[in-house]
Amino acid sequence: GENVEQHPSTLSVQEGDSAVIKCTYSDSASNYFPWYKQELGKGPQLIIDIRSNVGEKKDQRIAVTLNKTAKHFSLHITETQPEDSAVYFCAASRSSYNNAGNMLTFGGGTRLMVKP
Amino acid sequence: ETGVTQTPRHLVMGMTNKKSLKCEQHLGHNAMYWYKQSAKKPLELMFVYNFKEQTENNSVPSRFSPECPNSSHLFLHLHTLQPEDSALYLCASGNSGGNYGYTFGSGTRLTVV
Numbered sequence: 001g002e003n004v005e006q007h008p009s010t011l012s013v014q015e016g017d018s019a020v021i022k023c024t025y026s027d028s029a030s031n032y033f034p035w036y037k038q039e040l041g042k043g044p045q046l047i048i049d050i051r052s053n054v055g056e057k058k059d060q061r062i063a064v065t066l067n068k069t070a071k072h073f074s075l076h077i078t079e080t081q082p083e084d085s086a087v088y089f090c091a092a093s094r095s096s097y098n099n100a101g102n103m104l105t106f107g108g109g110t111r112l113m114v115k116p
Numbered sequence: 117e118t119g120v121t122q123t124p125r126h127l128v129m130g131m132t133n134k135k136s137l138k139c140e141q142h143l144g145h146n147a148m149y150w151y152k153q154s155a156k157k158p159l160e161l162m163f164v165y166n167f168k169e170q171t172e173n174n175s176v177p178s179r180f181s182p183e184c185p186n187s188s189h190l191f192l193h194l195h196t197l198q199p200e201d202s203a204l205y206l207c208a209s210g211n212s213g214g215n216y217g218y219t220f221g222s223g224t225r226l227t228v229v
Contacts, residue, residue: 032216034217036217036220041222042222042223043118043120043122043206043208043220043221043222043223044159044206044220045118045220046217046218046219049217087158089158089159091217103161103164103172104217104218106158106159108158109158109159
């Protein structure tokens with residue numbers, strides 16, 4: 001099955017700096033890679049995703065890059081703000097065209113702390 | 117509000133109690149999931165339901181019993197739990213077939229005493 005490794009487990013940055021979280025995956029057939037942000041007392045929320053037919057995707061201050069050859073993908077947050085402080089999870093899945101469903105495999109999470 | 121509602125938000129139960137967690141989604145999704153979140157295993161899949169049928173049971177002890185009466189509702193029945201079962205239980209919904217992200221609820225914080 002798929003295995004997703006996420007690094008670092010904790011990351012502390014100064015407000016305004018950039019933050020990068022990296023994930024590797026094992027299943028070369030995986031083709032969908034979402035990122036989730038979990039704030040205190042809430043469930044994980046999807047913030048950005050990328051499919052294997054593109055190498056990079058941006059949404060304002062966040063971007064995700066994908067290297068299919070190396071089987072790794074990264075989340076980049078620029079101009080970090082205190083409200084970016086949260087736990088971030090990466091995930092990977094492969095297309096499922098039967099009723100077995102869409103199965104996401106999650107990384108272990110990264111606790112990001114943005115210091116004002 | 118994400119479209120996935122979990123109740124109760126907090127639950128304290130004794131080891132001999134029976135309780136149920138409820139999840140409801142209004143997103144038109146046909147798949148629903150239960151996850152356990154603890155310090156040891158941040159997002160541990162428990163059960164998957166597609167079109168009301170259970171398609172995954174990730175070696176979960178029988179003291180956890182899921183129920184999915186329709187595609188919009190999911191329950192997790194709890195009985196004779198152990199203190200190590202204390203955790204945040206998250207429900208999510210999504211669409212089977214093809215690749216899409218899940219939508220998570222806010223979770224139920226369970227404490228077993």
